[in-house]
Amino acid sequence: MPLSWILLLLAAIGLAAFFLSRRRAVGSVEGDARRLHSLPLYYGLHGAMMALAPALLLLAIWLVVQPMLLDRSILSGLPDDAIPEGSTPGLVMSDVRRVADGIERAFANGAFSEGDLTALTTEDVGAVITGGGTALGTPLTADVLAAARDYWLARGTLAWIMTAAVLGLALIGAAWAIRRSDGAFRARNVVERGVLVLLIAAASIAILTTVGIVLSMLFETSNFFRQYEWTEFFFNTTWQPSFSGRGGSSELGIIPLLWGTLYISLIALIVAVPIGLFAAIYLSEYAGKTFRSIAKPVIEILAGIPTIVYGLFALITVGPLLRDAFASPLGLGNSASSVMTAGLVMGIMLIPFVSSLSDDIINAVPQAMRDGSLGLGATQSETIRQVIVPAALPGIVGAVLLAASRAIGETMIVVLGAGAAARLDLNPFEAMTTVTVKIVSQLTGDTDFASPETLVAFALGLTLFVITLGLNVLALYIVRKYREQYE
Amino acid sequence: MQNDTAKITARGVQVYYGDTHAIKDVDVDIAANTVTAFIGPSGCGKSTFLRCINRMNDTIPVARVEGDIRIDGEDIYDKRVDPVQLRAKVGMVFQKPNPFPKSIYDNVAYGPRIHGLSKDKADLDGIVENALRRAALWDEAKDRLDAPGTGLSGGQQQRLCIARAVATSPEVLLMDEPCSALDPIATAQIEELIDELKQNYSVVIVTHSMQQAARVSQKTAFFHLGNLVEYGETSRIFTSPEDTRTESYISGRIG
Ligand SMILES: Nc1ncnc2c1ncn2[C@@H]1O[C@H](COP(=O)(O)OP(=O)(O)OP(=O)(O)O)[C@@H](O)[C@H]1O
Ligand SMILES: [Mg+2]
16 A cells, blocks of 8 residues: 555544544533533544554654665575675665566556466566666576565565554554543643654754764764874875875875865954944944835845855956955965955855844844943943943854854855865965865765775865864853853 | 022923823923922823933934923033933933843943043942942942842842942932832832932932822922823922822822
8 A cells, every 4th residue: 555545544543533532522521611621622632643643653663664674684585696796785685676666567567467476587577677667787687586576575565564553553542542532631731742742853853863964974984084094184284185096195184175264264254244243233223214124135135145156256256356456466376266255255145144143133132221321321332332232242152153154164155266276375365275165076076985085075074063063062152151141 | 480490491391102192291390409209190101201301212213302301401402412411411210120231340330431430440449339339239239249230139120220320420310210129128228319319419200109209309290191280399299289180199099
């Protein structure tokens, strides 16, 4: 039975449980809802929850676990020589799956019939499958065919067992809930707990994915460090990967990349933080209502421009401009791609982040604070400097660090504005590049996921992750320290 | 009608909040070296009128003030008058305590620092201590001057705001229900402070307590629905009010 049918049936059971539970609860008090412990709605919700939650959970687990177990058992049934030279169990298994799908399709459109199953030969199955438009990685062997047949049969049986188990569980849950629904049952409290579980589940999914991402990065990174000295990675000041196949003379030092990242981010923040903050202060403290209502959306449009467009702006306008106006006359180089270009343009991109977050935060400072300060004879700017900004500081710090995280993670503007050459240099009119750009370039094109040149991308990514994590921890610390002081 | 000792004279004052007419044609003379009490039912416009005297209504975009208010004969709504200067001269304690998110010390030192009232750190310490003492907060706060002002109790915050206003040594002090959250002892101390301030300043106090008005003030103004119904010597207002509305209010029949 297809999944959509199971879901439809589940929905029907849930709906039935909802109405039956509610009716039974109301019936148990002769229709006088005031004598119920909870509102009738809660009895209905409790019924639906009991019917659906365990069944859906079982379904989800089954769908994840079944393929893993089935693959393992089919693989262990294959003789060793069924996996040809240069292939992997994974590749063979996907052939098995494809053949099984082919058999299924052939049965569905009548090319095979029940009696043929045991007598199938590689030739006619091969013909049917290729006729059905499926390509196989290797020529079909008898072993694979047998495995595919077993796979297909087991899959069919398991699907039926799953359907029965899921629907059975739903029915049991529904029956249990309906039986419990009487006036004294505290349905409201149980539903409350159900909501809590739902919320916890959502939170855990968010956390678990983060953990999963970190773990997979860690795994690949440890692979990398098995092939490449970690001291070299962290302390070598040259980034010079040799291109694949040309041997192990790669120099993969992160320092030039990190330097580029921090240099560009720093320039971006130097541009974005004052401008954004001042714009926010002007908008929230001085600007009239009409001006504010026009200016705020206009600034926020800046935030909606895709970064690639900013990158083009950097490449075509800002880069040449800076070169002709500053770098060449001052003798600081002739490169249109430069740290300055990328930093400036990235700063422009970050202005709306800083300004619109800070604006909201400044607006949240109570009017009573302003009144208190103005009432003592302070000017507006004294009030802003001494009362409003300090009161809004935790939020402003948060906004700035958010902007910093974005700057560190930005790729497009760097590629187009600062180029892709790793360099360790103080001159802001030189081309440099960042960690993210190198992650992309190491993983694009012809990649072999076993060589250090590719695996280094994961080490770079993990380093970046640790840096942004550190930044966020720092932000939390600052904010908390400040709160303790002032709340 | 100009009173020789009048510190503040208001003539034909109207205040509108958008379409709401909150103060209707109020004339009043507030004398120097006296305590003037504003009484009246909630929402009658006492705070609004008080805020006219130091132009705090300027900060409310919808508020519009008309009429003529003079302090020492100078029209405070004149274009040449700097409201910032004015507010340094006319201090205010707000109806709701609004300590800054700073330490107790910095709260009190805020005004003196802005106006450069102290010669050095020791001088500033003296100003802060003196202000806190006068606001009857010194004993509770002397050991925690570095603690945040927002961490004080409601009544302590109220006294902190009084200390903050006193520290700037204004000529006129406007106090909007300064004792609303205070216990009888602290109230008595604040009333003592008000009595003392009267020596040098004019004090205007808004209060909902008839006893307090009778105790601390020499003049009383009764507001009702935006009108100044009756204004005169406190003793006379409380013993033989002329208007029936005043009489019913002070005897507890309206309000
Ligand atoms: N910021 C404002 N915007 C619009 N209307 C306001 C504003 N402040 C006060 N008002 C209105 O003006 C009138 C007078 O308010 P005000 O605060 O002066 O009363 P009050 O006499 O101080 O009352 P209370 O004793 O409760 O403090 C009220 O009707 C109020 O609704
Ligand atoms: Mg008031």
